[in-house]
Amino acid sequence: xxxxxxxxxxxxxxxxxxxxxxxxxxxxxxxxxxxxxxxxxxxxxxxxxxxxxxxxxxxxxxxxxxxxxxxxxxxxxxxxxxxxxxxxxxxxxxxxxxxxxxxxxxxxxxxxxxxxx
Amino acid sequence: xxxxxxxxxxxxxxxxxxxxxxxxxxxxxxxxxxxxxxxxxxxxxxxxxxxxxxxxxxxxxxxxxxxxxxxxxxxxxxxxxxxxxxxxxxxxxxxxxxxxxxxxxxxxxxxxxxxxxxxxxxxxxxxxxxxxxxxxxxxxxxxxxxxxxxxxxxxxxxxxxxxxxxxxxxxxxxxxxxxxxxxxxxxxxxxxxxxxxxxxxxxxxxxxxxxxxxxxxxxxxxxxxxxxxxxxxxxxxxxxxxxxxxxxxxxxxxxxxxxxxxxxxxxxxxxxxxxxxxxxxxxxxxxxxxxxxxxxxxxxxxxxxxxxxxxxxxxxxxxxxxxxxx
Numbered sequence: 531x532x533x534x535x536x537x538x539x540x541x542x543x544x545x546x547x548x549x550x551x552x553x554x555x556x557x558x559x560x561x562x563x564x565x566x567x568x569x570x571x572x573x574x575x576x577x578x579x580x581x582x583x584x585x586x587x588x589x590x591x592x593x594x595x596x597x598x599x600x601x602x603x604x605x606x607x608x609x610x611x612x613x614x615x616x617x618x619x620x621x622x623x624x625x626x627x628x629x630x631x632x633x634x635x636x637x638x639x640x641x642x643x644x645x646x647x
Numbered sequence: 648x649x650x651x652x653x654x655x656x657x658x659x660x661x662x663x664x665x666x667x668x669x670x671x672x673x674x675x676x677x678x679x680x681x682x683x684x685x686x687x688x689x690x691x692x693x694x695x696x697x698x699x700x701x702x703x704x705x706x707x708x709x710x711x712x713x714x715x716x717x718x719x720x721x722x723x724x725x726x727x728x729x730x731x732x733x734x735x736x737x738x739x740x741x742x743x744x745x746x747x748x749x750x751x752x753x754x755x756x757x758x759x760x761x762x763x764x765x766x767x768x769x770x771x772x773x774x775x776x777x778x779x780x781x782x783x784x785x786x787x788x789x790x791x792x793x794x795x796x797x798x799x800x801x802x803x804x805x806x807x808x809x810x811x812x813x814x815x816x817x818x819x820x821x822x823x824x825x826x827x828x829x830x831x832x833x834x835x836x837x838x839x840x841x842x843x844x845x846x847x848x849x850x851x852x853x854x855x856x857x858x859x860x861x862x863x864x865x866x867x868x869x870x871x872x873x874x875x876x877x878x879x880x881x882x883x884x885x886x887x888x889x890x891x892x893x894x895x896x897x898x899x900x901x902x903x904x905x906x907x908x909x910x911x912x913x914x915x916x917x918x919x920x921x922x923x924x925x926x927x928x929x930x931x932x933x934x935x936x937x938x939x940x941x942x943x944x945x946x947x948x949x950x951x952x953x954x955x956x957x958x959x960x961x962x963x964x965x966x967x968x969x970x971x972x973x
């Protein structure tokens with residue numbers, strides 16, 4: 531999903547895209563593709579940059595796995611938009627991912643802290 | 648603005664290879680994205696043309712997005728995979744138990760396959776259906792092949808004045824049968840090839856080996872019905888090889904439904920079609936030399952890639968444009 535940027539290894543973002551999307555969908559209760567793309571960029575202050583089109587296949591895979599559920603809604607201006615909501619399976623998955631990420635990040639920080647000599 | 652976005656979406660659509668319903672859903676979602684993105688950029692003060700260009704660039708290369716979409720959408724469920732392998736397993740069972748010689752069971756099996764295929768076709772052509780279509784047209788192909796004798800007699804009479812011609816009504820019935828068979832196969836092929844040529848190859852996968860087998864049986868006995876009537880084991884000498892071949896086809900159709908990557912799907916169908924087909928031909932025809940085996944393999948390769956060549960020639964990779972939902 532990630533574009534190659536000098537700031538980070540794109541594989542690192544690719545491996546965590548699911549968690550980012552699930553976290554934001556869970557927080558909003560109900561949201562859509564374009565909003566998710568904007569929010570990832572805003573929250574990361576432009577750090578996470580990727581080809582926007584790659585978000586939609588990622589959303590579809592989450593839907594296929596039963597982690598989120600999509601639903602078409604017609605807006606007052608006649609435009610149709612696909613909204614995504616979390617499923618119970620998705621919430622459990624996200625909880626496990628957050629715990630895993632926190633443990634991983636703190637372990638990384640502990641190891642990579644310069645030793646005082 | 649609309650033209651550039653529509654051209655982009657058309658390019659995505661051309662490379663999606665998904666069923667029309669899913670295709671519409673994908674394109675609508677992307678269209679909705681572009682509308683919002685461009686509106687936001689224009690509100691930020693960007694000129695329309697620039698906003699369009701920026702939105703398209705940020706979205707990524709159309710072919711890559713189409714490939715990712717295909718991988719996300721193309722994988723069928725285990726239930727679909729199970730249904731897709733059923734016709735192969737039914738035919739494998741007919742050979743493994745030698746009951747293909749029972750006209751009742753044979754008609755029952757192919758009747759059921761034809762009815763299920765027809766129902767599936769009328770209900771939106773689900774992903775599992777493609778492996779059924781080849782078997783559904785088989786009875787018509789066999790009937791056309793077996794009923795060619797009156798035509799041959801008439802041709803011989805007209806060309807050389809030998810024997811007697813078939814009655815006119817018989818020729819008329821046969822002409823109607825051939826026309827219907829050709830129309831049915833051609834229209835199914837064109838409809839399926841518009842979506843993806845590899846689905847046509849999947850559809851045609853069992854036909855070469857069944858063709859070789861039927862010709863061999865009729866050459867041995869002169870008429871397939873004689874083999875059906877006979878209980879002699881000599882007609883069953885190829886049954887084990889045929890049963891194995893159809894089990895392999897069953898596994899291939901499961902893989903086809905479950906694999907996400909299109910390149911792997913193509914590889915699976917073509918490889919099994921060539922290697923499995925050549926192995927089955929070797930079992931039936933016996934002493935095939937290396938050169939003959941190569942020729943059989945090349946013929947199978949050509950047969951299975953004809954849909955690709957047809958699609959490239961007829962449509963030049965362009966598909967009819969469909970209006971976007973508002």
